[in-house]
Amino acid sequence: xxxxxxxxxxxxxxxxxxxxxxxxxxxxxxxxxxxxxxxxxxxxxxxxxxxxxxxxxxxxxxxxxxxxxxxxxxxxxxxxxxxxxxxxxxxxxxxxxxxxxxxxxxxxxxxxxxxxxxxxxxxxxxxxxxxxxxxxxxxxxxxxxxxxxxxxxxxxxxxxxxxxxxxxxxxxxxxxxxxxxxxxxxxxxxxxxxxxxxxxxxxxxxxxxxxxxxxxxxxxxxxxxxxxxxxxxxxxxxxxxxxxxxxxxxxxxxxxxxxxxxxxxxxxxxxxxxxxxxxxxxxxxxxxxxxxxxxxxxxxxxxxxxxxxxxxxxxxxxxxxxxxxxxxxxxxxxxxxxxxxxxxxxxxxxxxxxxxxxxxxxxxxxxxxxxxxxxxxxxxxxxxxxxxxxxxxxxxxxxxxxxxxxxxxxxxxxxxxxxxxxxxxxxxxxxxxxxxxxxxxxxxxxxxxxxxxxxxxxxxxxxxxxxxxx
Numbered sequence: 001x002x003x004x005x006x007x008x009x010x011x012x013x014x015x016x017x018x019x020x021x022x023x024x025x026x027x028x029x030x031x032x033x034x035x036x037x038x039x040x041x042x043x044x045x046x047x048x049x050x051x052x053x054x055x056x057x058x059x060x061x062x063x064x065x066x067x068x069x070x071x072x073x074x075x076x077x078x079x080x081x082x083x084x085x086x087x088x089x090x091x092x093x094x095x096x097x098x099x100x101x102x103x104x105x106x107x108x109x110x111x112x113x114x115x116x117x118x119x120x121x122x123x124x125x126x127x128x129x130x131x132x133x134x135x136x137x138x139x140x141x142x143x144x145x146x147x148x149x150x151x152x153x154x155x156x157x158x159x160x161x162x163x164x165x166x167x168x169x170x171x172x173x174x175x176x177x178x179x180x181x182x183x184x185x186x187x188x189x190x191x192x193x194x195x196x197x198x199x200x201x202x203x204x205x206x207x208x209x210x211x212x213x214x215x216x217x218x219x220x221x222x223x224x225x226x227x228x229x230x231x232x233x234x235x236x237x238x239x240x241x242x243x244x245x246x247x248x249x250x251x252x253x254x255x256x257x258x259x260x261x262x263x264x265x266x267x268x269x270x271x272x273x274x275x276x277x278x279x280x281x282x283x284x285x286x287x288x289x290x291x292x293x294x295x296x297x298x299x300x301x302x303x304x305x306x307x308x309x310x311x312x313x314x315x316x317x318x319x320x321x322x323x324x325x326x327x328x329x330x331x332x333x334x335x336x337x338x339x340x341x342x343x344x345x346x347x348x349x350x351x352x353x354x355x356x357x358x359x360x361x362x363x364x365x366x367x368x369x370x371x372x373x374x375x376x377x378x379x380x381x382x383x384x385x386x387x388x389x390x391x392x393x394x395x396x397x398x399x400x401x402x403x404x405x406x407x408x409x410x411x412x413x414x415x416x417x418x419x420x421x422x423x424x425x426x427x428x429x430x431x432x433x434x435x436x437x438x439x440x441x442x443x444x445x446x447x448x449x450x451x452x453x454x455x456x457x458x459x460x461x462x463x464x465x466x467x468x469x470x
């Protein structure tokens with residue numbers, strides 16, 4: 001057992017990176033205003049280094065709400081009053097990817113500016129959260145690596161994960177304490193691993209999508225990337241007021257052992273350590289095979305994703321602006337209504353038996369976020385001679401079944417691989433068990449502290465953002 005029980009306020013850092021970032025929930029009320037001001041001042045520097053914002057500018061909020069002052073960012077897919085989102089689409093005059101520019105840019109809006117903000121922005125702003133800006137995303141949220149949208153603060157040669165790339169980078173680099181993102185097949189959990197932050201993918205339909213760009217309405221969810229599960233527990237009731245919040249952890253969990261064994265060795269090692277830490281929280285952990293059931297859901301999910309994305313966006317003139325995206329959308333244009341209906345019926349009919357076979361009597365599943373280490377940019381970039389399409393497919397191999405079944409999931413940092421890149425563990429529950437999953441993630445992080453690590457290249461972040469006791 002390589003993890004150690006430790007004070008979550010002052011976690012030991014085996015990589016020698018020095019003080020890590022604080023989480024909002026661990027800050028005294030008197031320190032929060034200073035930390036919020038530090039984020040606002042630090043965000044332009046984070047943008048200059050990592051290109052994770054398309055727009056920076058603090059929005060007004062209710063200073064007396066339950067989230068008063070909490071600095072957050074939003075993926076550039078949400079309506080705000082007077083501003084249409086860019087949705088990751090390149091402008092006709094773009095001269096390079098965002099990380100190559102010092103100033104944030106975004107595509108020109110293609111419709112009238114909204115008169116009302118997205119529901120999730122209304123809820124966060126109304127609760128007093130302080131919006132720092134909007135973050136980069138892959139075009140139409142349809143790409144899992146994040147190549148070309150932001151730079152990974154842990155290693156610029158490694159992908160930041162997509163499609164919520166900028167949101168994950170902004171949290172990982174300390175520009176915000178939390179960020180909104182979306183997840184259609186893994187777009188919160190993949191960047192959570194890549195950037196070493198925590199992610200909550202809610203139960204389908206638990207968080208309102210009104211005012212958000214749609215990709216595949218049958219699969220889309222809106223969720224949060226944050227420093228810790230404790231911080232997500234502050235935001236979740238605001239975004240999903242009807243979400244149940246149990247007072248105890250799941251009594252039993254299942255480790256999908258074949259998914260672990262099929263992963264690369266550094267992923268296996270970190271996730272087994274994470275499973276041991278979960279068991280130490282008092283959760284009875286059993287091992288079970290589940291990979292065939294997970295893999296069987298991929299074909300219907302991809303068919304639904306391709307067909308619905310084409311129906312939503314296939315009419316856009318993308319061939320010149322983003323040929324790769326145009327080719328992806330074209331795949332869905334030939335899917336007939338009968339085939340789409342059959343795929344949805346197959347998922348609906350399979351949900352109950354698959355849940356029973358995977359969970360049994362357990363309240364949670366435990367498995368890696370990805371079977372592979374976060375890949376280099378050169379391997380994930382279609383323009384690179386080293387590009388491997390199979391790598392993009394494997395990024396979401398363990399995440400997409402969650403969307404196919406409408407399940408909640410939490411991704412938590414659980415160590416590092418042999419290159420010093422973060423590794424994350426995925427905790428998945430039955431529909432409606434979001435509160436229990438977040439409770440378990442918070443208990444796990446109280447024992448480990450991996451979520452507090454900061455990228456070792458960031459040595460000059462403002463002291464108000466540092467963990468207490470450092």
